[in-house]
Amino acid sequence: MNQTKTNYLIFLISFLGIFVVNAQSKIPLKNVLNEITTQHKIQFNYNSDLVENVEVYPIQKELSFKEKLIAIEKQTDFIFTHIDTQIIGISSSTIICGYVNDFSTKAPLSGATVKTNTDYTVSNDEGFFELRVKNTSEKVIIQFIGYQTIQEQAFDLTSENCKTIFLREKSETISNITINGYLVKGIDKTISGSTDIDFSKFTLLPGLIESDVLQTVQALPGIRSVDETVSNISIRGGSNDQNLILWDDIKMYQTGHFFGLISSFNPEITQTAQVINNGTNASFSDGVSGTIHMKTDNKIQTEFKGSLSLNFINVNAFIDVPLGKKSSLQLAARRSIDDWIKTPTYHNYFKRVTQSTEIENNDKDVTNSNQEFNFYDTSVRWLYNPTDKDFIRINFILIDNNLTFDETAIVNNATETKQSSLSQHSIAGGINYLRKWNAKFSTSLNMYETDYTLKAFNANILNNQRFLQENVISETGFKLEGIYSKNNWKYSNGYNFVETKITNLNDVDNPRFLRLFSNVIREHAIFSQVEYHNIDENLTIKPGVRINYIEKFNKTIIEPRLSIHKKINEEFSVEILGEFKHQSTSQIINFQNDFLGIEKRRWQLSSNDSIPILKSKQASIGFTYKKKQWLIDAVGYYKLVDGITTQSQGFTTKYEFNKNKGSYDALGVDFLVRKNFKNLNTWLSYSFINNTYSFDDLVEKQFPSNFDITHSFTFGSTYTSKFVIFSLGLNYATGKPTSQPVIGNEINDNKVNFDTANNIRQKDYLRADASAMYKKQITDRTSVDIGISVWNIFNNKNTINNYYRISNDNVNKYSRYSLGTTPNFLLKLNF
Known part of the structure; x- marks a missing residue:
């Protein structure tokens, strides 16, 4: 019998069976x-x-x-x-009902489990449930992943009284968390002063439709990008190279796709991020301004899950595959879609990246064509728990950006075409091994290798010249740490070794010029951290110290760290933070047209002389007041960073070509007020900073820093309903300091004659953004997300920076501008 006849017979028997039953x-x-x-x-x-x-x-x-x-x-x-x-015995059952909502956001919780001793159900998209019980004296248990389990009496949940039940997140019972939903759900503040972002709980921020880590952190007070890129984030007045960026404990030197417009870390595999401004744990080095520590999901899945998404920039795929009960494999891959279609979003991004560069404005006798750009990233993770006490995680990440264009000109009465290119490439891998010897003692071992290459090939067709530039980093890290906990005390001690090699190449073929410079620094460190909680858990003290030894300079650097958190009462708490830190790497700009003028910064190692070791000292004091749905958080800080160079500070006007060393000090306040309503979450943040350079060898000994954004305001609001989330935000900041030529005497000795350094400011910055997300559960295991966002709704023309060039005995002013109105769209399938 063939398959068709078999299926027909089964259908016929089933139909007759149903008919017979219904006929009874x-x-x-x-x-x-x-x-x-x-x-x-x-x-x-x-x-x-x-x-x-x-x-x-x-x-x-x-x-x-x-x-x-x-x-x-x-x-x-x-x-x-x-x-x-x-x-x-026979009795009539009773129907109970209710609504399950989140305590903080008041949003409904879909999929909460409601059970008795004999039956169970789950809440729907509105948080509603209905269940039969034997009698009204039964206990009803309500559970939801990530929330505290609660118990109700059936007689309180009768159908005449379908009351609303609020569940609190489990993290609220953990002493490490002091503020849940600092801005929106999924962003929390800890007792150590850091901010933790959990993207599995994350809702939505204005202008974003995906959980872009480095875009999200810019919503926090005291953190902003001076040029709207994720590769130029300033934490409390520092430059981007002063930030330590970690992905699963691997140091990353490349952070952006599209040369900084979006994060290079796949949002589907990056689950949490910790932002540390001050009071850093002694186990961390580098990052004299701050640390952004990203982590992936650490849980071994027992069921297959994944997602597939598409937006106006890229396509993204993620799967988490169980490999038995003790192991799982996570894979994520993302690629730009410009090979298939160039969307308006792509055109805006490309224009923003290439403006005022050789790619956009070449020599008048040279024609540019066939401009192509693409990027991709791949992340692979293997999670393995051989025993209940051993946890092994192997991580791998690959990031790539490629830009090419053709230059065409008539040379010797013949048409010639040559290709120029720019590539940015990172590959890194790491192994984490955690051993829990017993309930009190555990050890962890972390090893990683990270490699970064920035390469530009500039074909100067008129001069028959080829210019090759490379910036290559190879770094190996090893860290061993032991943690012992007893009663209210926690002790952490360890050893850390890092070897960093950086190579810079400039290679010109006509006339022949080759400059290859390579440098290596090896650094050893031992560290110790103590944490104390009193019995009432209203006082936490975390002192620590890190002792570093740099082989090349035979130099020892001692760095104390401190974090104190005191809860005065249920509403009011105070924190005191302090730290000393150092780092041996920085980014410099030799010329504005290096690397085709796109990513013109190159990494370099300290020489301990002309390029000093960066050292920072920082202290802060803050308070938090929270009552009902109100939150007020304020932090005042002072930071001093010594060892900066003019080349690392992004000068585009006066001192653009100088090579001097100095310092900066920043005095500032970060302030946040937040109010939650039933489905509406609103916040207003304000940052004030007085950021001043000190350069002994310059004409002006002290003047405002290029990162002195004196006043910065952010207003945001997120509304969450059954299926839809809306988010609207407004960003305002005072303009960056800049220099201008002396009026009436603009040129001196064939150079631009600038007035006092950074004595004026660019126009104030203003941007409004909006986002909307629709979420729909299709089946028990399948859901779809549809999102839309608009960046810079009113198309404000915000100036990023100015620069001046001499042409025909005149000084011409040029400006680079931020993104104009840029829409984006997301379609995502979760399964």
């Missing part, structure tokens, strides 16, 4: 109970009025006694209870 007539329940009593020698105890006029379909005699009772329960509202081995 109902009979009185009392008759069915009498038959069961006779057959199974069982006595039913019930009120005769209870079953009067109740009818059911006949019950098959060959069924077991238990199966017969279940069949009756399905057809009626009755509950059968064993009074003893031979007597069964």
